[in-house]
Amino acid sequence: MTQVAAPTSRTYRDYAQPLWRRILVSRESAVFVALILVIIVASVSVKHFATPITLTYLLLDIAPILLIALPMTLVIITGEIDLSVASVAALASVTLGTLHQSGMPLELAALVALVVGALAGAINGFLITVVGLPSLAVTIGTLALFRGLAVGLLGTTAVTDFTEFWKVLAKSKIGASAIPSVVIVIAVLAVIFAIVLHFTRFGRGIFAIGLSAEAAHFSGIQVERTKFILFVLSGLVSALAGIFYTLRFSSARGDNQTGLELAVIAAVLLGGVSIFGGRGALAGVLAGVLLIGTLGSALRLASVTSDVINIVTGSLLIASVVSTSVLAWIHKKRSAPNHNK
Amino acid sequence: MTTITAPTATNRLLSGLGGFAKARETGILLALVIVVVAATVKNPNFVFSNDGFRDLLLSPSILLLVAVGQAIVIITRNVDLSVGSTLGLSAYLTGRLFIDFPGIPIIAVFLIGILFGGVLGLVNGALVAFARVPALVITLGTLYIYRGINVAWAGSDRINASDMPKSFLALGTAQVLFIPVLTLIAVAVLLVAGWYLRNQRAGRELYAIGSDPGAAHLYGLKVTQRVLVAFVVCGALAGLAGVLYSARYGTVNSQAGSGFELEAVGAAVIGGVAIFGGSGTVWGAALGAYLLFTINRALPILGVQDFWQRAVVGALIIGAIVLDRLLALRQSRKLVEARDH
Numbered sequence: 001m002t003q004v005a006a007p008t009s010r011t012y013r014d015y016a017q018p019l020w021r022r023i024l025v026s027r028e029s030a031v032f033v034a035l036i037l038v039i040i041v042a043s044v045s046v047k048h049f050a051t052p053i054t055l056t057y058l059l060l061d062i063a064p065i066l067l068i069a070l071p072m073t074l075v076i077i078t079g080e081i082d083l084s085v086a087s088v089a090a091l092a093s094v095t096l097g098t099l100h101q102s103g104m105p106l107e108l109a110a111l112v113a114l115v116v117g118a119l120a121g122a123i124n125g126f127l128i129t130v131v132g133l134p135s136l137a138v139t140i141g142t143l144a145l146f147r148g149l150a151v152g153l154l155g156t157t158a159v160t161d162f163t164e165f166w167k168v169l170a171k172s173k174i175g176a177s178a179i180p181s182v183v184i185v186i187a188v189l190a191v192i193f194a195i196v197l198h199f200t201r202f203g204r205g206i207f208a209i210g211l212s213a214e215a216a217h218f219s220g221i222q223v224e225r226t227k228f229i230l231f232v233l234s235g236l237v238s239a240l241a242g243i244f245y246t247l248r249f250s251s252a253r254g255d256n257q258t259g260l261e262l263a264v265i266a267a268v269l270l271g272g273v274s275i276f277g278g279r280g281a282l283a284g285v286l287a288g289v290l291l292i293g294t295l296g297s298a299l300r301l302a303s304v305t306s307d308v309i310n311i312v313t314g315s316l317l318i319a320s321v322v323s324t325s326v327l328a329w330i331h332k333k334r335s336a337p338n339h340n341k
Numbered sequence: 342m343t344t345i346t347a348p349t350a351t352n353r354l355l356s357g358l359g360g361f362a363k364a365r366e367t368g369i370l371l372a373l374v375i376v377v378v379a380a381t382v383k384n385p386n387f388v389f390s391n392d393g394f395r396d397l398l399l400s401p402s403i404l405l406l407v408a409v410g411q412a413i414v415i416i417t418r419n420v421d422l423s424v425g426s427t428l429g430l431s432a433y434l435t436g437r438l439f440i441d442f443p444g445i446p447i448i449a450v451f452l453i454g455i456l457f458g459g460v461l462g463l464v465n466g467a468l469v470a471f472a473r474v475p476a477l478v479i480t481l482g483t484l485y486i487y488r489g490i491n492v493a494w495a496g497s498d499r500i501n502a503s504d505m506p507k508s509f510l511a512l513g514t515a516q517v518l519f520i521p522v523l524t525l526i527a528v529a530v531l532l533v534a535g536w537y538l539r540n541q542r543a544g545r546e547l548y549a550i551g552s553d554p555g556a557a558h559l560y561g562l563k564v565t566q567r568v569l570v571a572f573v574v575c576g577a578l579a580g581l582a583g584v585l586y587s588a589r590y591g592t593v594n595s596q597a598g599s600g601f602e603l604e605a606v607g608a609a610v611i612g613g614v615a616i617f618g619g620s621g622t623v624w625g626a627a628l629g630a631y632l633l634f635t636i637n638r639a640l641p642i643l644g645v646q647d648f649w650q651r652a653v654v655g656a657l658i659i660g661a662i663v664l665d666r667l668l669a670l671r672q673s674r675k676l677v678e679a680r681d682h
Contacts (some may be wrong), residue, residue, distance in 0.1 A: 081477075127659065136420075136477070137616040137662045140606055145655025152649040262481060275475045276551070308493060314485030321474045321482075 014063055027324070035291045042298035049301050052178030060171070060248065062293035063182045064089065064241035064257065066286065069271075070193040070341030073235040073285045075135075076268055077197070078209045078227055079277025080128065082139045082234045083139040086260035087146035088120045089242030090253075094150040096243055097159030097252025104164045114239050121235020125228035143261065151197035151254030159252040182244060189237070194282040202226065210277025266317045267292050275321075288337035292316070347672060351399075365613035365621075365668070367595045369628040380639035387642055390523035395521055396515070397430050401634035402527040403428075405627050406582040407601060408608035409534050412626035416538070416616025418551040419476035424579040425601030426487035427461045431583025432593045433491055436500030439509070445508050458580015461487060466572025469651065470565045484602065489625055495595035503590030509512060513549050513588035517661075523585055527627075530578065533621045547571060551618025607654060608633050611661040632657070 043050040046142045068085050075082050092113040099109035120142070127138045172181045197203040207225050208216040217223050245253045271288025274279030295316075377397070380387040387393050407424050414421045431454045435682055438450050461483070468479045468661035515522045550557040550564050558564045587593045606616075614621030614627030633654060641647045 127663070131663060131666060133662050133666055134616050137610055138659065140603060140610065141655050141656070141658035141662065143603065144607065144651050144658060148649060148652025148655050152646065152652050155646070155648045184547075262484070266481060266485070269478055275478050285465065308489060310489030312483045312489075314482040314489065317478060317485070318468065318482035321478050322468065322472045325472050325474050 011294055016181065018309055020330035028281050028287065031271055031284050031287040031291060034286050035294065038291060038294050038298065040047070042294065042301075046298050046302045052098050054193065054297060054301065055178045056173060058293055058297045059180050059183055061297070062289055063180070063186060063291070064245050064260065065243070065264050065267055066186050066289050067189065067241040068234075068260070069187055069228065069285050069289050070282070071230060071237045072264050072268050072274050073271075073273055073282055074193065074206055075230050076265075076273050076275065077206050077277055077280050078211070080135040080227060080229060080230075081265070081275075082124065082135065082231060083239075083261050083262060083265075084120070084124060084142040085149065085234060085238040086257045088117050088141050088235050088238040089260065090150040090256045090258070091120060091146045092117045092239035092242035093246040093256045093333055094153050094254055096246055097152055100162060100252075101159045104165055110243050114236060115245055117239020118232050118236040119240075121232040122228070128231065129224040129228045129260055134153060146177055147254070147258070150256075154252070154254045156254075157256045160250055162250050166247050167250050170244060177226070185240075188234075190282065192288060207278055210274075210279070212278075240269055263292070263313075266313055270317055270320050272320075274324075302316060353404055365665070366625045368629055368664070369612055369625060371459065373628060374638050375633045376632070376635055379636075380642045382619070383644075387639070392550050394519065395516065396638065397522040397635065399514070399521040399589070400638065401580045402521070402523040402629045403585050404601070404604060404608060404634060405527045405529055405630040406578045406585070407605040408612070408626040408630040409531055409623045410578035411536070411605040412609045412614045412621060412623045413534065413547065414476070414571050414575045414619060415606070415614050415616060416551045416618055417547050419568060419571070420480065420606065420616075421462070421465060421476065421575050422602045422606075423461070423465060423487055423602075424575065424605050425598045426491065427458050427576055427579040428583040428598035428601055429593075429596065430461065430487050430491045430494075430584060431458050431580040432586040432597045433495050433500065433583075433595065435584045435587040436504055437442070439505045440500070441459060447506070447512070451581070454580045454584035455577045456580070458583065459577035460592045461580070462573045462576015464570070465576065466569040470568045474612065477563040488599065491597075492521060492595040498595075499585065500593040505587065505591070508590055510591055513585070513591070526581075526585065530581075531623060533625050534574075538623060539595050541585060543567065543570075548619055551617075551620075555662050558613040604633060604654075605630075607658050610658055613661070613665060615664075629661075 048054060068089070072082060072085065081309075095116045096106075096109050097112040098110055100106050104112075124135070124139055124142055127133050128135045169181065173179060174181055174184065195203075197206060205216065205221040205226055208219065208221055209226060213223050242256065245257055267289040268280075268285050269275060269288075270292065271280070271285035273285060292313055295312055299309050299312065346661055376655050377388065381389070388397060407428060411421060411424060434457055435450055435454055439452060465480050466485055467478070468474065468483075469476045472479075498657070517520055538547065546557070546562050546567055549560070549562060550567055554564055554608060583598065586597060590597075608629035609621070609626040610616060611628065611632060612625030613620065614626055636653055636657070637647070637650050640653065643654070
């Protein structure tokens with residue numbers, strides 16, 4: 001029985017630490033500190049970084065990643081993954097473009113595009129929860145499938161003719177500030193997702209599924225239904241990101257946002273979400289996306305070419321996961337003698 | 342323990358014949374044959390012309406090498422997303438070697454390319470095996486890093502056919518008795534890998550590790566070492582593929598091979614390699630690679646616009662995993678029946 005008692009007591013001791021310590025000494029705050037450091041260093045040393053226009057473009061650029069990262073966080077916390085998000089965004093973009101081109105009002109076309117996104121997510125969800133296939137394999141397949149449908153529908157042509165009002169709105173800023181209006185949408189969605197994940201029974205269920213789907217099932221959590229809902233949400237929000245991207249650049253193309261899924265996943269993992277599931281916080285993820293975005297924007301302004309940004313992104317991702325496992329290893333080594341007593 | 346009985350000679354012969362008919366790979370082979378026959382009926386030049394026959398064998402060879410490496414890694418319940426970037430770096434290195442060291446022997450370039458790929462694979466393997474971080478995350482990071490190094494190195498520079506010796510470029514299209522040299526190299530690698538995984542102790546241990554890493558470790562298998570070697574082999578094959586890539590296409594820019602990782606994983610999955618390890622063969626992955634490429638070439642002939650090819654690839658991947666799932670369910674039902682009687 002002592003063997004069982006030892007880890008339990010250790011867990012309690014961890015949680016018995018004061019709240020301020022738990023908040024300060026966490027993975028999420030490490031990302032926040034890194035973000036603040038990057039902002040300070042860049043403001044001092046990079047010319048034109050601390051200007052409103054930089055902020056505007058930075059936020060416009062990372063808006064799709066911020067949006068898709070919200071449902072992706074929830075999906076990864078359940079221990080699943082969705083690689084098809086960028087393809088869903090492209091499919092929504094092409095749907096919007098073709099329907100609008102054939103005379104449908106933009107608002108209605110956007111609505112249809114959102115439905116298409118949700119349907120695409122439902123297909124993923126069906127294959128994963130009902131048929132019982134691994135999400136990694138399914139979404140590699142639908143990554144190709146949805147992208148193929150998007151490219152097949154439009155070929156190499158692009159739809160560039162959109163209603164002026166929406167085009168302007170996509171690029172507009174809040175009042176006289178430098179912050180783009182799309183940030184309002186992101187903020188509202190982020191708050192909703194954060195509340196759902198951290199303060200509802202549904203959200204606790206997401207963590208429980210990630211820790212052990214079987215245990216979650218026996219505690220009365222509807223595992224399959226939860227996952228299905230999350231994949232539909234993932235498709236829906238990806239479609240929203242695709243629509244925003246289309247309007248911002250007023251271009252609906254089949255190859256829009258190719259490769260975005262990897263940027264989203266990198267940001268989510270950098271933000272402290274465990275790829276094994278069961279661990280993570282939405283605040284950390286938002287900081288992770290901002291960190292990658294800010295670093296990229298600062299490096300670009302310092303006329304470092306985009307390739308170095310890729311190297312930095314990759315290194316950050318690896319450093320963040322390796323550091324977690326090294327810390328865990330040290331923790332284990334340290335507490336090992338206690339077990340022997 | 343009753344399940345592990347040595348097969349008698351007659352049993353072995355029968356199960357050999359029945360095994361071929363029932364093997365997962367046979368289905369892929371059948372699909373491949375159907376595609377080739379259908380395309381040939383529509384346009385006899387698809388096979389019965391010099392170029393057609395050569396292309397049929399030649400084009401998939403490079404993907405085949407990468408897919409074989411990928412299959413070996415996936416069998417150990419890992420994945421290598423960096424193969425596309427490794428291929429690109431090795432292809433660019435090949436060009437640089439010919440430019441910077443005029444008169445360098447071709448065999449040396451091959452060896453350097455393979456060795457270089459192996460080192461990149463070693464980095465992946467070391468991070469995965471020692472830091473105990475999921476391969477998906479690590480190789481997503483190195484995908485960015487290797488590609489970033491490639492872009493930083495090459496910039497907007499491009500290796501052209503005129504930069505490489507004619508004898509090297511001739512390798513890309515050379516034939517021995519109607520069979521392209523590239524195909525011979527790929528098939529030789531495939532034969533060795535297939536034999537090793539099936540008949541050698543270390544090869545079988547890869548399957549054991551993929552089926553249950555924890556059990557394999559408790560059983561005393563050298564999990565860390567085997568996983569490391571799998572990644573090195575995968576990297577080395579991607580490196581070899583890079584050298585062949587530059588011989589085949591003659592031009593290499595900094596984006597060579599991008600997106601190859603998903604095609605390689607797709608080929609392995611189509612060929613029946615389970616994404617969570619422990620089952621599948623390199624034969625299947627090779628057939629998957631051939632099917633992927635051949636479908637791409639056959640679609641325009643069959644009257645499908647080639648814009649749709651990615652959609653077909655996606656449908657194929659999903660079809661393959663659904664099929665695998667159904668087969669596994671039937672198998673487990675049979676085993677349960679056998680146990681209950």
